[in-house]
Structures are given as C-alpha cells and as structure tokens.
Amino acid sequence: MLNDSITILEQIISIVLGLFSTYIIFYFMSSLKRNLYYKKYVYVFGYIAFTVVIILAGTFCGQFAGFLINIVAAVIAGHFLYNNKKIYIFYYGIFIVLLGCFQIVVSYLFNILCQQFNINFYSVNTFIITNSVVIQLANLSAARLGIVFYRRKKLEMITTVQLLNFLVLPVFSMFYSTTLLMYIQTYMSLEDIILIIVNIISIIALNVYITNVFEAVSNNNKLKNELMLYDEQAKMQYEYYNNLESKYKSSRKIIHDIKNHMQTIEELYEQRENEEAKNYAEDMYKMFDRFVQKxxxxxxxxxxxxxxxxxxxxxxxxxxxxxxxxxxxxxxxxxxxxxxxxxxxxxxxxxxxxxxxxxxxxxxxxxxxxxxxxxxxxxxxxxxxxxxxxxxxxxxxxxxxxxxxxxxxxxxxxxxxxxxxxxxxxxxxxxxxxx
Missing domain, CATH: 3.30.565.10 (Histidine kinase-like ATPase, C-terminal domain)
Structure with missing residues (x-):
C-alpha cells in the first residue's frame, strides 16, 4: 500500500511540476516585448499543448532528445503566441538553454546539501521528485531575475529588500517541500497522500501568486512614473501656451502703439538726434524680442x-x-x-x-x-x-x-x-x- 501511495504521489506531483514548468516558460515569454495578442483561450490551449509535449518528451525520450524538444516547443510557442520577430527565436531558445544549465547547477547543489546534512529519502524516486520541486521553484526565481536583467535594470538598482523578495519565499518553499517529502518514509496513508499533494500545490500556487503580485506592483510603479511624466509634460505645455497667449496680448498693445513709436523715431531723426533715435529703435527691438517665442x-x-x-x-x-x-x-x-x-x-x-x-x-x-x-x-x-x-x-x-x-x-x-x-x-x- 505504501509503495502504491508513493507511486500515486509521484505521478500527481510530476503532472503538477509539468504544469508549473510550463508556467515559468510562458511567464518569461509573456514578460518580454510582445507584438502578438490573442484571446485567452488560445493561450490556454497553447499552455496545455506545450505541457503535454514536454511531459511526453520527458517520459518517452532520452534527456538530450527531451531537452531539444523542449527548446523547439518553446521557440514555436513563443514565435506564434508572443513575438514573431526573428531575434526572439534566439531569446526563447537561449532561455531554455540557460534554464537547463541552471537546473544542473541547482540539482548539484541540492545533492551536496543532502549529503552534508544527512538528508535521506524513502526511495530514489522520492528524492527525484523532491529535487524536481526544488529545481522548479529555483527556476521561477531565475526567470524573474532574468526578466529584470532583460529589461536592463542595473544590479545596483535592486535593493536588499527587493533581493530578499526574490529569494525568501523560494528558499522557504524549497526547505518546506524538502522537509515535507522527507517524512513520507515514516508512514503514509491516503489522507497523508492528499495532504502532501495539497501542500505541494499550495506552495507552488503561493509562489505563482507572489510572482504575479510583484509583477503587478512593478507595473503599477511604472504607470505612476509615467503619469508623473505626463503630468509634467501637460504642465509644461500649459505654461508654454499660456505664455504664448500672454505674449500675444502684450504684443497687441505694442502694435496698437507702434504708430506713436514710429513717429517718435522720425521726430528724433528730424531733430538730428541720431544717437537717441538709434537707442530708441534698439530698445524697441529688445521689447519685440521678449514677445517672440523661440x-x-x-x-x-x-x-x-x-x-x-x-x-x-x-x-x-x-x-x-x-x-x-x-x-x-x-x-x-x-x-x-x-x-x-x-x-x-x-x-x-x-x-x-x-x-x-x-x-x-x-x-x-x-x-x-x-x-x-x-x-x-x-x-x-x-x-x-x-x-x-x-x-x-x-x-x-x-x-x-x-x-x-x-x-x-x-x-x-x-x-x-x-x-x-x-x-x-x-x-x-x-x-x-x-x-
């Protein structure tokens, strides 16, 4: 009964991790610059189809072949659902490659930690499932950081608090999941199976939710910044046109008196007051310059x-x-x-x-x-x-x-x-x- 329970647990968690893995890839592709937008059901269908392809490739193909299929599937999904520019084929492909390299590093580190702290599991399959959970949680953090650097924000701009936001929840989730799956070696009932599955799904859902919250907060801050700029732009335009109107009103007064000014200059020349006439004309030019919008x-x-x-x-x-x-x-x-x-x-x-x-x-x-x-x-x-x-x-x-x-x-x-x-x-x- 215990072996059957663990087999069921492994199968269900594998499906959940497959869906989570697809979410991470789709999250990354949707966060890059897009030029394609379809109705939601198209993305739901693409999400399910992509997940099925990845799960089947992982089940029936070797590691290398499965990895290549993963790259091709990601490129196709990104190209037809998010951005069809050729350069993004490279972005989608390199993301999967980097993610694969990152998974190898995380898996290696997890193995070392298990050896150092004498962490044991009921079976090799249980260890593999735990390792997969840890890897996918790490992948989500890596994808979020990847988006930050893709958008070219300087590392110095990421404060300590923001960096903790990236790491605290995933690290806690990894620790919690590992501890939870360690204890299935002691006793397993149907109720335990259900509770473990609910806990794993809850941890994954919480990470997804927090990721969306951070994304929403980031977008909100971006919109606030844009609104401030629009407000500044509107203020400048208002002052610009208000200044134009003010100068127009003042210039009308000058134009109204232009005849008197011309007569004064003529009289000065007639009286041989050439220097005074010249100074008077220069003063008029300066006065006119004040009403000209550059x-x-x-x-x-x-x-x-x-x-x-x-x-x-x-x-x-x-x-x-x-x-x-x-x-x-x-x-x-x-x-x-x-x-x-x-x-x-x-x-x-x-x-x-x-x-x-x-x-x-x-x-x-x-x-x-x-x-x-x-x-x-x-x-x-x-x-x-x-x-x-x-x-x-x-x-x-x-x-x-x-x-x-x-x-x-x-x-x-x-x-x-x-x-x-x-x-x-x-x-x-x-x-x-x-x-």
Missing part, C-alpha cells in the same frame, strides 16, 4: 521642453545655448523625449545655477550618419559623487534617479549615454541609432 526644432514636444527650461534658466541668470539640427525625432515617444530632455536639462540647471562664474548650458542635438547625437554640457563647481560608473546627485535627500531614468529610457531605443566631469564642466553625450 523656435528650436520642428518637434513640438522638444520645442516646448526647451522653452520651458530656458525660462527656468533665465531665473538663475544662466546663459542657455541650444543648437538643434535638422533631426527627425518622431520615432521617440513624446513621454520618452520628456524623460530624457527634462531630466538632463533640470540637472544642468541645478549644476549651473551654483557656478561661481560662467553660468552656462550648451545643448546640441544633431544627426551623424545613422545616429542621433545629443551633447549637453554645463558649468558645475561642485564635483558630482561617482559610485562605480554612475554619478549620483549631490543634493540632499536626492537619490540621483534622474540620470538612471534617462539611461533606462535610452535602453528602449538601443541608445548609449556617456557622462564625464572635468575642469568644472559636466558633460553628457548620448548616441541613439535611428530606427
């Missing part, structure tokens, strides 16, 4: 951002020189343009406003071959703090996330950013390939 680029959003930051720079007596070439930035989303240029110019203004001399900012955007090149430099008396390869803000209670947000945004367009500080000048150089 035009830097055909990109509406970038033009608004530069005008907004120029107005802010003038408040601190900063000379801001902008040269925007004939570049097409339409392939970059408005929200991403806001992230890049707002953060860069805000940092430049913060640095230049405290400069003892030559409070200046220089921005140049142009195209060089198949690349958009952005050069920004500003005076900064205070040298920024450099941690490893990253510069951190010197402002109190400021974590320097602005440049990191810029870097993460550039990654979406395969862009690169280089930062340098020398001779009291802070320089940022950005290169973005034209898509």
């Amino acid at each position: 035009y830097y680029t055909s990109n509406r959003v970038l033009n608004i951002i530069i005008n907004d930051k120029l107005s802010k720079a003038e408040q601190f007596n900063i000379n801001m020189n902008c040269k925007i070439g004939d570049v097409d930035l339409d392939f970059i989303k408005d929200i991403d343009l806001t992230t890049v240029f707002s953060n860069l110019l805000d940092n430049a203004i913060d640095g230049a406003k405290n400069a003892s001399e030559d409070k200046s900012i220089f921005l140049k955007v142009d195209r060089f071959n198949d690349f958009i090149v952005i050069n920004l430099s500003n005076r900064a008396d205070r040298e920024p703090i450099k941690v490893k390869e990253n510069f951190k803000s010197t402002k109190k209670n400021h974590k320097g996330l602005g440049l990191e947000n810029v870097r993460m945004t550039l990654n979406k367009y395969e862009g690169n950013m280089r930062i340098d500080y020398k001779d009291k000048v802070f320089k940022v150089n950005i290169v973005i390939p034209v898509s």
